[in-house]
Amino acid sequence: MTSLVIVDDHSIFRSGLRAELDPELTVLGEAGTVDEAIALIAAELPEVVLLDVHLPGAAGGGGAEVIRGSAGLLGTVRFLALSVSDSAEDVVGVIRAGARGYITKGSSGAEVSAAVAAVAAGDAVFSPRLAGFVLDAFGAVTGERADQPDELDRLSAREQEVMRLIARGFAYKEVASELFISVKTVETHVSAVLRKLQLSSRHELTAWAQQRKLL
Amino acid sequence: MTTASIRPPLARPRRAVLGGVAAGLAIHLRVPVTGVRVVLVCLTVAGGAGALFYIWLWALVPLEPQAASTVAPVWRRAPVAIVLVALASASVITELAGLTGNSDPVVGPILVFTILAAGGAVAWSLTMDVADPHRSQASATAVRSAATFLLLLGGIAALLSHAQGFDAVLGLLAIVVAVAVLVAPRVVALWSNLMSERAARVRQEQRAEIAAHLHDSVLQTLALIQTRAGASTEVARIARAQERELRDWLFAEDQPARSDLPTELREIAAAIELDFAVRIEVVTVGETTQLATTAVVGAAREAMLNAARHAGGDVAVYVETTASSIDVFVRDRGVGVDMASLPDDRLGIRESIVGRMSRAGGAATVTAGAGVRGTEVHLHLARDHD
Numbered sequence: 001m002t003s004l005v006i007v008d009d010h011s012i013f014r015s016g017l018r019a020e021l022d023p024e025l026t027v028l029g030e031a032g033t034v035d036e037a038i039a040l041i042a043a044e045l046p047e048v049v050l051l052d053v054h055l056p057g058a059a060g061g062g063g064a065e066v067i068r069g070s071a072g073l074l075g076t077v078r079f080l081a082l083s084v085s086d087s088a089e090d091v092v093g094v095i096r097a098g099a100r101g102y103i104t105k106g107s108s109g110a111e112v113s114a115a116v117a118a119v120a121a122g123d124a125v126f127s128p129r130l131a132g133f134v135l136d137a138f139g140a141v142t143g144e145r146a147d148q149p150d151e152l153d154r155l156s157a158r159e160q161e162v163m164r165l166i167a168r169g170f171a172y173k174e175v176a177s178e179l180f181i182s183v184k185t186v187e188t189h190v191s192a193v194l195r196k197l198q199l200s201s202r203h204e205l206t207a208w209a210q211q212r213k214l215l
Numbered sequence: 216m217t218t219a220s221i222r223p224p225l226a227r228p229r230r231a232v233l234g235g236v237a238a239g240l241a242i243h244l245r246v247p248v249t250g251v252r253v254v255l256v257c258l259t260v261a262g263g264a265g266a267l268f269y270i271w272l273w274a275l276v277p278l279e280p281q282a283a284s285t286v287a288p289v290w291r292r293a294p295v296a297i298v299l300v301a302l303a304s305a306s307v308i309t310e311l312a313g314l315t316g317n318s319d320p321v322v323g324p325i326l327v328f329t330i331l332a333a334g335g336a337v338a339w340s341l342t343m344d345v346a347d348p349h350r351s352q353a354s355a356t357a358v359r360s361a362a363t364f365l366l367l368l369g370g371i372a373a374l375l376s377h378a379q380g381f382d383a384v385l386g387l388l389a390i391v392v393a394v395a396v397l398v399a400p401r402v403v404a405l406w407s408n409l410m411s412e413r414a415a416r417v418r419q420e421q422r423a424e425i426a427a428h429l430h431d432s433v434l435q436t437l438a439l440i441q442t443r444a445g446a447s448t449e450v451a452r453i454a455r456a457q458e459r460e461l462r463d464w465l466f467a468e469d470q471p472a473r474s475d476l477p478t479e480l481r482e483i484a485a486a487i488e489l490d491f492a493v494r495i496e497v498v499t500v501g502e503t504t505q506l507a508t509t510a511v512v513g514a515a516r517e518a519m520l521n522a523a524r525h526a527g528g529d530v531a532v533y534v535e536t537t538a539s540s541i542d543v544f545v546r547d548r549g550v551g552v553d554m555a556s557l558p559d560d561r562l563g564i565r566e567s568i569v570g571r572m573s574r575a576g577g578a579a580t581v582t583a584g585a586g587v588r589g590t591e592v593h594l595h596l597a598r599d600h601d
Contacts, residue, residue, distance in 0.1 A: 012435075012436070013435050013439050020443065104438075106441040106442065109442060129498050131498070141536070142501075168591070169546045
C-alpha cells in the first residue's frame with residue numbers, strides 16, 4: 001500500500017486520474033493550489049506526492065514552490081512531477097527543487113501507478129524525453145565525459161549509456177540485460193544522474209531554471 | 216435635354232495636373248478643359264472666387280473609382296513642391312535685396328510668405344508626393360534641404376539686420392520651422408514605428424492570454440481524454456493529434472518551420488499516428504544545423520511505418536546527431552522479425568531501409584529488442600564535413 005496525494009489545479013483531471021489509478025494506491029487527499037498542497041502534505045505525510053508543474057497560488061512558483069515549501073519533509077515524502085507539457089525544460093526546475101522524476105499527463109493510469117510505485121521504492125523515474133534532455137544538457141553528444149565518478153557537471157560513460165538506452169525507450173530491466181548489469185545497478189546509475197541533475201551548476205541547467213524563476 | 220441624363224458623373228481623374236478639378240469639370244460639362252481653366256483663372260484674378268471654387272470642388276468631389284484589378288495611384292503632373300520652393304527662393308532673394316538696399320526694408324510680409332511657401336513645399340512633398348510613383352525619394356530630399364536652407368537664410372538675415380518687434384519674431388519662427396522641416400520625416404517615421412510596435416505588443420499580449428487559457432483548460436482536458444481512453448485507442452489518438460496541433464499553434468513563436476531531421480521525423484510520426492493505433496515518441500539529442508538527409512528520413516519513415524503496422528502500441532524514436540554522425544533508433548514492442556526467415560517479396564525492410572541506407576553510404580541494422588520481444592532498427596550515417 002502506497003499512500004498518495006494528488007496536487008493539480010483541475011478538479012476534473014484529479015478525479016479522472018484518481019479513478020484510473022491502481023487500487024493498491026491509497027489517495028489521502030487532493031489539493032489545487034500551492035498553499036493548499038503544502039498544508040495537506042504537512043498534515044497527511046504521504047509517501048508520494050503527484051505534483052502538477054503548473055500550479056496557481058502563493059508566489060507563483062508552481063510545483064517547485066510546493067517542494068521548497070515542504071523541504072523539511074523531503075526525507076520521507078517523495079515528489080513525482082506531472083506535467084501537461086512534455087518539454088523537459090518545463091520540468092527541470094521541479095526536478096532541481098527535489099522531485100524524483102516526471103511523467104506527462106497523457107500517460108495511462110497504469111503508467112502513472114508504476115511510476116508512483118517506483119518513486120515510493122526510492123527510484124528515480126526518467127521518461128525517454130527527460131533522458132534525452134539530460135544527454136543534451138550535460139553535453140554527452142559533444143563528447144564531454146566525467147573522469148571522476150563524483151563530478152557533478154558531466155556524466156560518466158556508464159551513465160551516458162544508461163541514459164541513451166532509456167531515451168531509446170528501454171525499460172530498466174531491458175537496460176540491465178543490454179548492458180549485462182543488474183537492475184539494481186541501473187537504478188543506482190539513474191539515481192546518480194538525478195542527483196547530478198539536481199545539484200549540478202552547469203550553465204544549461206541553471207539558465208533554464210533561472211528563466212523560469214525557479215532558483 | 217436627354218443628354219443631361221447620361222452626363223458622366225462628376226469625378227476627379229487620377230492622372231491630373233494639380234487636383235484634377237478642371238479636367239473633371241470639363242468631362243462632366245462636356246466643354247474643352249482649356250475653357251474651364253481660363254474661366255477659373257479669370258475668376259481667381261478678379262477677386263479670388265476661382266481659387267475658392269477650385270479648393271471647394273477639390274475637397275468635395277470624389278476621385279475617379281479605380282479599376283478592380285489595378286492599383287492606380289494618383290499622378291499629379293504639376294511639380295507643386297518645386298514651384299513652391301521656387302517661390303520661397305524668390306521671396307528670400309527679395310528680402311536679401313531689400314536688406315542690402317538703402318531704402319527702408321519690408322521684412323515681415325516677405326518672411327511670412329517665405330515660411331508659407333517653404334513649409335507648404337515640404338508638406339506637399341511629405342503628404343501628396345509620397346504616394347506618387349513618378350516622384351522619387353531623391354526629389355523629396357532635395358525639396359526638404361532646399362526649404363531648410365531658404366528658411367534658415369531668410370530667418371538669420373532678418374535677425375542679423377537688427378529687425379525689431381514682429382520682424383524678429385518672424386525671423387525666429389523661420390528658423391524654428393527650418394529645424395522642424397529637417398526633423399519632420401524622422402519624427403513621422405518614429406511615430407508610425409511606435410504605433411505599429413504598440414499594435415504588435417497588444418496582439419502578443421492577447422495571444423499570450425489565449426495561450427494561458429487554452430493551456431489551463433483545453434490541453435488538460437485532452438490529456439485527461441488520453442488517460443481515460445487508453446493510449447492506443449481511436450479516441451486517444453484523435454485527442455493526441457489535436458493536442459499536438461494546438462500546442463504547435465500555441466508555442467510556435469512565429470518562426471518558419473525548419474526542415475531539419477528532428478522536425479521532419481516528428482511530422483512523419485504525427486502523420487503515422489493518425490493512420491495507425493500507435494503512439495510514437497520522438498526524442499532528439501544534439502544540435503542539427505544541416506538539412507534533413509533524404510535517405511535517413513526515408514528509411515526512418517519506413518521503419519516507423521513497419522513498427523506501426525506490425526507492432527502498434529508504443530514506438531520509441533531516438534535521434535542523436537553528433538559532429539561526426541547521425542544515428543536514428545526506431546524501437547517497437549511487437550513480436551519481432553527474423554530477417555533470415557523473411558520472404559523475398561517483403562521489400563519493406565530489405566530494400567527501403569537496409570538498401571536505401573547502404574546506397575547513401577550508411578548502414579542499417581535490425582535487431583530483436585533487448586527484452587524478449589520487440590524490434591529495433593538502427594540507422595547510422597556518417598556526416599560529411601564539407
